[in-house]
Amino acid sequence: MKILIIEDEQELAKDMMKFLASEQYLCEWAFDFEEAMDKISAYEYDCILLDLMLPGGDGLSILNELKELNKQDGVIIISAKNSIEDKVKGLKLGADDYLAKPFHQAELAARIESLIRRKHFNSSNIIHHNEIEIDLQAKTVKVQNQFVNITKKEFQLLLFFVGNKNRVLSKSALAEHLSGDFADMFDNHDFVYAHVKNLKRKLKEAGYGDYIKTIYGTGYKWEQ
Amino acid sequence: MTKLLHRPLKAFAIYALVILAVSIPVYAWVVDYIWVNELDENNWLTLEHTKEKLVKQHFEAEELKLVNRLWGQVQPGIAISPAPQKQVFQDSIYEVIRPNEYDLDDGEDRFRGLKSYIELNGKPYFITIETNLEESDETFMAITLVTAGFLLILVLGFMVLNRRISKSSWQPFYQTLLNLRAFDLSRSKGLELEDTNILEFQELNESLQKLVERNLVVYQQQKAFTENASHELQTPIALLKSKLDLLLQEKDISSEISEIINGIEAPLSRLSRINKNLLLLAKVENQQFEQQEDIDIKSAMKFCISLFEDYAENEEISIHNDIQESYTIQANPFLLETLLNNLFSNAIRHNVENGSIILKLENGTLYVYNSGEFVLNEDSLFKRFSSSTSNKVSSGLGLAIVSEVAKQYGWQVYYAFEKGHHIFSVNFWNSDFLPN
Numbered sequence: 001m002k003i004l005i006i007e008d009e010q011e012l013a014k015d016m017m018k019f020l021a022s023e024q025y026l027c028e029w030a031f032d033f034e035e036a037m038d039k040i041s042a043y044e045y046d047c048i049l050l051d052l053m054l055p056g057g058d059g060l061s062i063l064n065e066l067k068e069l070n071k072q073d074g075v076i077i078i079s080a081k082n083s084i085e086d087k088v089k090g091l092k093l094g095a096d097d098y099l100a101k102p103f104h105q106a107e108l109a110a111r112i113e114s115l116i117r118r119k120h121f122n123s124s125n126i127i128h129h130n131e132i133e134i135d136l137q138a139k140t141v142k143v144q145n146q147f148v149n150i151t152k153k154e155f156q157l158l159l160f161f162v163g164n165k166n167r168v169l170s171k172s173a174l175a176e177h178l179s180g181d182f183a184d185m186f187d188n189h190d191f192v193y194a195h196v197k198n199l200k201r202k203l204k205e206a207g208y209g210d211y212i213k214t215i216y217g218t219g220y221k222w223e224q
Numbered sequence: 225m226t227k228l229l230h231r232p233l234k235a236f237a238i239y240a241l242v243i244l245a246v247s248i249p250v251y252a253w254v255v256d257y258i259w260v261n262e263l264d265e266n267n268w269l270t271l272e273h274t275k276e277k278l279v280k281q282h283f284e285a286e287e288l289k290l291v292n293r294l295w296g297q298v299q300p301g302i303a304i305s306p307a308p309q310k311q312v313f314q315d316s317i318y319e320v321i322r323p324n325e326y327d328l329d330d331g332e333d334r335f336r337g338l339k340s341y342i343e344l345n346g347k348p349y350f351i352t353i354e355t356n357l358e359e360s361d362e363t364f365m366a367i368t369l370v371t372a373g374f375l376l377i378l379v380l381g382f383m384v385l386n387r388r389i390s391k392s393s394w395q396p397f398y399q400t401l402l403n404l405r406a407f408d409l410s411r412s413k414g415l416e417l418e419d420t421n422i423l424e425f426q427e428l429n430e431s432l433q434k435l436v437e438r439n440l441v442v443y444q445q446q447k448a449f450t451e452n453a454s455h456e457l458q459t460p461i462a463l464l465k466s467k468l469d470l471l472l473q474e475k476d477i478s479s480e481i482s483e484i485i486n487g488i489e490a491p492l493s494r495l496s497r498i499n500k501n502l503l504l505l506a507k508v509e510n511q512q513f514e515q516q517e518d519i520d521i522k523s524a525m526k527f528c529i530s531l532f533e534d535y536a537e538n539e540e541i542s543i544h545n546d547i548q549e550s551y552t553i554q555a556n557p558f559l560l561e562t563l564l565n566n567l568f569s570n571a572i573r574h575n576v577e578n579g580s581i582i583l584k585l586e587n588g589t590l591y592v593y594n595s596g597e598f599v600l601n602e603d604s605l606f607k608r609f610s611s612s613t614s615n616k617v618s619s620g621l622g623l624a625i626v627s628e629v630a631k632q633y634g635w636q637v638y639y640a641f642e643k644g645h646h647i648f649s650v651n652f653w654n655s656d657f658l659p660n
Contacts, residue, residue, distance in 0.1 A: 012466060101462040105466050170485075171486075171489075172489045178534065179532065181500075185497060185569040188535070218485065
């Protein structure tokens with residue numbers, strides 16, 4: 001899977017590449033508008049991470065260019081602007097998702113995974129994972145062909161874990177995933193414990209392996 | 225406080241009063257003087273004429289007595305009487321007040337007399353001529369009345385003129401005042417003042433326009449500064465966050481280190497929130513949220529609760545959503561969401577143990593009740609960084625954002641404390657002006 005990171009902040013681009021490297025992703029980086037235009041016209045990517053403010057041009061023009069070239073690359077806008085207008089404009093121009101800076105890398109990884117899944121497996125909306133089966137459309141979970149009764153939030157968490165295998169996920173990243181951009185209105189994210197505990201219990205009762213490990217003082221990790 | 229124009233009016237009126245008051249005795253004296261002079265002259269003429277005629281007629285002493293009697297009956301103003309002896313006698317003028325049966329007012333009259341000496345047929349005689357003269361107090365009274373009448377006319381005239389002048393020439397001033405009152409630095413592009421042909425007001429208007437322009441520039445710069453500063457901060461914050469995420473992935477992190485990392489997360493997310501809120505405030509002030517939609521408060525609130533109910537549950541705060549009916553308003557969805565989220569998250573954060581949150585929507589007014597212990601200071605509540613409680617961690621901007629968003633749409637936000645509950649209410653229907 002090829003990912004293009006269009007981001008003028010070098011350090012951030014490097015972090016993203018490092019964080020995503022553990023997956024089967026191959027990351028490339030474009031520093032400015034010109035380089036980005038060269039790359040998108042020359043290659044195909046499974047996912048493009050697009051910063052809207054670039055040296056040399058507006059990120060939205062890149063979306064236009066992709067549309068004109070009739071490219072099917074998935075695009076996630078990552079912007080420091082966090083403006084609804086840009087978000088709406090970007091999504092109208094064909095972007096698939098929008099993530100406001102600052103974000104947790106795990107959130108980005110989950111979004112990328114979800115996007116690629118949508119692009120590549122749009123016929124099948126079911127994720128198989130060892131003995132677990134997650135139906136994205138119906139939002140149901142089966143373990144060994146038996147439905148597990150989980151809440152909406154537990155379902156969201158499960159997907160988040162599956163999209164971030166073998167990574168340590170902090171409480172705040174989990175909380176932000178559940179409460180969105182407004183999670184940082186609170187300092188205490190202890191409620192995440194309860195949800196994860198319930199999720200673990202339910203999966204275990206259904207006969208699923210104990211993959212979710214608690215990392216003391218930090219958060220959780222889906223180990224496989 | 226008196227109106228500016230009432231001051232000169234008062235002064236003019238008093239001045240006119242004083243001058244007219246002083247003029248009364250002056251006029252009275254002048255009129256009296258003229259009277260007296262004219263009468264004296266008249267008396268003298270009559271005397272000369274009478275003397276000449278008497279001398280020409282050569283009257284006997286008996287005849288003279290008869291003449292005098294006739295005069296006394298027909299023309300009492302003139303009399304002739306024998307003098308005791310021959311003498312040198314100069315004409316003399318005298319004034320006398322005598323009862324007058326024809327005077328109905330006071331029964332008295334002033335007379336101006338001229339007494340002269342004449343020798344007829346070798347015998348000495350006195351001739352006196354008297355003319356009735358208006359008494360000086362009567363003259364005084366008449367002049368006073370007339371003057372008072374004029375004073376009244378004068379003052380009335382002043383008032384009418386004053387009103388007219390104030391209406392026409394002060395009109396630009398009041399127009400300027402009106403424009404200034406309506407002026408709002410945060411939403412205006414400038415101060416529009418009409419040109420006037422009155423020099424002082426034109427100068428005033430020009431100075432005001434210059435002042436406002438300078439202030440607008442400073443205000444824009446300040447706003448741009450906030451926006452730019454928080455914008456510039458976004459990237460380092462994003463970097464810190466991503467570095468922490470990477471750090472967490474490191475193998476063999478001791479529990480001490482992971483606790484430290486965990487300890488960084490909280491202040492970092494607070495920093496991020498403050499920064500986001502500052503940026504948001506700047507954008508709201510700059511009216512960068514123009515797009516509007518029909519939004520139902522009931523469902524928006526429901527969504528807000530779904531975002532935060534976990535936090536409330538964690539603090540063992542019960543939520544009672546008593547919102548029954550839908551209420552649709554026109555607003556920017558993001559701004560409304562921000563307003564509701566801030567109100568609701570505040571209600572969770574500033575709650576008490578086992579407290580509660582009650583939500584109500586009545587007549588287009590949303591009420592958020594939450595348990596609390598003390599009345600908060602309403603004056604500083606909605607100001608930036610004026611944390612009313614010291615023990616809670618907050619960005620200090622939540623309510624400032626609520627109030628700013630409300631201001632954009634002309635909604636009213638109120639705070640009250642009743643029976644152990646803080647009550648924040650937002651009145652959505654009273655949006656009498658729309659953002660430009």
